[in-house]
Amino acid sequence: MFLSDLQVKEKAVVQGFQGESLLQERLMELGVVPGTTILLKRFAPLGDPIEIIVRGYSLSIRKEDAKQILVDRLS
Amino acid sequence: MAIPVSSSPLTVALIGNPNVGKTTIFNALTGLRHNTANYPGVTVEKRWGSLKLKNTVEPVELIDLPGAYSLNPQSPDEEIVRNVLFGNQTGTTKPDLVVMVVDANNFNRNLYLTLQVMAVGLPMILVLNMWDEAMQSGKKINLAKLRAELGVVAVTTEASLGVGIELLRTAIETGLVSQSKPNLRHDISKMKTTERYQLIDRLASQMVTEPAEEVRTISHKIDDVLTHPILGWLVFVVVMGVIFQSIFSWATPLMDLISKGVEELGKLAAAFLPAGPLESLVVDGVIAGVGNVIVFVPQIFLLFFFIAFFEDFGYMARAAFVLDRVMKKVGLNGKAFLPLLSSFACAIPGIMATRTIPDKNDRLATILVAPLMSCSARLPVYALMIGAFIPDGRFLGIFGYKGVTLFSMYFLSIFAGLGMATLFRKTLLKGTLSPFLLELPPYRVPRLQNVMLVMWDRGKEFIKNAGTTIFMLSIILWFLVSYPKSDAVKTHYQNLRQQAAQSLQADDFKNKIVVLNHEEAGEQLKKSFAGRLGRVIEPVIRPLGFDWKIGIGLVSSFAAREVLVSTLAIIYNVGDDANENSKDLIAALRKAKDPVTNKPVYTPLIAIGIMVFFVLACQCMSTVAIVRRETGGWGWPLFMISYMTFLAWMGAFLVHQGGKLLGFE
DSSP, X not given: OBGGGOOTTOEEEEEEESSOOHHHHHHHHTTOOTTOEEEEEXXXXXXXXXXXXXXXXXXXXXXXXXXXXXXXXXX | OOOOOOSSOEEEEEEEOTTSSHHHHHHHHHTTOOEEEEOTTSOOEEEEEEEOOSSOOSOEEEEXXXXXXXXXXXXXXXXXXXXXXXXXXXXXXXXSEEEEEEEXXXXXXXXXXXXXXXXXXXXXXXXXXXHHHHHHTTOEEOHHHHHHXXXXXXXXXXXXXXXXXXXXXXXXXXXXXXXXXXXXXXXXXXXXXXXXXXXXXXXXXXXXXXXXXXXXXXXXXXXXXXXXXXXHHHHHHHHHHHHXXXXXXXXHHHHHHHHHHHHHHHHHHHHHSXXXXXXXXXXXXXXXXXXXXXXXXXXXXXXXXXXXXXXXXXXXXXXXXXXXXXXXXXXXXXXXXXXXXXXXXXXXXXXXXXXXXXXXXXXXXXXXXXXXXXXXXXHHHHHHHHHHHSOSOEETTTEXXXXXXXXXXXXXXXXXXXXXXXXXXXXXXXXXXOOOEEEEOOOOXXXXXXXXXXXXXXXXXXXXXXXXXXXXXXXXXXXXHHOSOOHHHHHHHHHHHHHHHHHOOXXXXXXXXXXXXXXXXXXXXXXXXXXXXXXHTHHHHGGGXXXXXXXXXXXXXXXXXXXXXXXXXXXXXXXXXXXXXXXXXXXXXXXXXXXXXXXXXXXXXXXXXXHHHHHHSOOOHHHHXXXXXXXXXXXXXXXXXXXXXXXXXXXXXXXXXXXXXXXXX
């Protein structure tokens, strides 16, 4: 599944990325690397972008970009 | 203590992620005395100041580098940081010491850049800022382990309270002497990003203990409200409303004061200078011209104040978060929202605020449409036209015609701005939508000192601009409206004045002289280059229903939009001190007749055409000057003038011809 499939307050572990892009490179440099736990904090009022908590800080990312991030949901 | 002697001053560079309090540390270390300029060729701000040390007489220069997430640059800011660190930045020497500032609350991610900087191999001091805050949240960082593992001098600070600053100062001094380089026991140069984070996780597990339970911080609670699906919008509207209301109500008295000051200065200069061309150049050209622009300083400063305040507080990132969806629709980034909103007060701070937009095409598109937002300089034009020509009636008995007209102008400006943004992003400034990756920093109480400094730095740039480009353009415009002087007109009015002196008594004579002077100024303006230009462009603006007198107004209001009011006042012989509420001016405009057809020059339809023209046209030399600076050349500003003029012409054309088809005059 992808990061974009998570519901609010769900946690997941990053598995990898689909495709390659500058965005991906930056996401990894910001600490979104395979093995990292992510919490989907909230959706923006209009449904997009989303706010995730990663490594203890808040990061905002568009849904379409979240579709590139493969994750495993933590139960 | 002996410090190695070098020819250039010693340089210390502050580096760190955005939002780690770097600038607060910079301010504390330099004691508020600092300089700003742009790095050559780019609009990245360079801040530097002299660092006071206890035992060192030699000057030490402290540079506040822009915030960066990585030395593998993805924005002009990060490019600069990299170049400075590697000594490749022209005009900036390679630092003798790096002060790496990290946010102790966000240690893990901050360590990524730290490792990169350590690998550069410059002497370094690690500052763990916001230390007290992190400790209060229950986090524990073992400093002894950290120093041992990273092989670096580490200092803790809580810069916003001034805690630890003196220790840091001493550490910098020691570091400059010892030149001790960090001694990382791991070679990160060959590691991939994932491996680096694995190392970071390993290091962090040895020296950081996270609080057992995730504390629900105040920040999270604030966010629940500010990004709430309903409350979020409410807060947004209220915040923006308060900003705009205060800009208009607080700035107005100051603006009036400056207006008065400029006027008095003009009178003073006139008293000292011999009457003639020099006096006119100084009084009507330089003082009045620069004055037209300086009047906006209070508004611009206030706007910069609010932007800096909400940036410091952390709200601006949330506004971008909330509005990204809307901006994405027109091909812009969420970060474009604030610049566009500021442009409703004045395009200058708006265009300067586009610096936060990382993607070049995104930023250019935002700059190009910012002047379409209906700024406050258009208000006098609206006020005059609506006051004089829009009747008092109401639609459906509720909405006054006047109010609806004003509202329509704002609506048109938003519509045109967003429309053009879409168009530019689909054609000229194509490119994939730049990713919206934005850190939402924790909310913090803004530091008044920081806010004032940011306001002052940015405001100063505007004033500098007024002193250079605008100064020059003012002189050119003055020349166009003042020359050539017609001797025939002068002699004619001298004769009339003499006649008046012979035939009229005291008060009547005084009044007559005023009328004659106003008439003479009007006649001279009509004979000037600007007057001729008005006639030259008349065939072009005739289809808009504008005569050559309005043409003169269009030419001269390039100085600033509200100059239209005083220009019309001169043309219609009521004196240049008339304002948009002047009864004389309104009466003169209503009376104005076309000499050929004997029909009124101004009708409600023409007034709307003029307003539409002013919504869409680039009648502002300050904007042109700032766009030239921000884009680094004349290409984009000239393009902007062209497309906006075309748009304005089309808009006014459609209003006039469409209106005529519907049976209006």
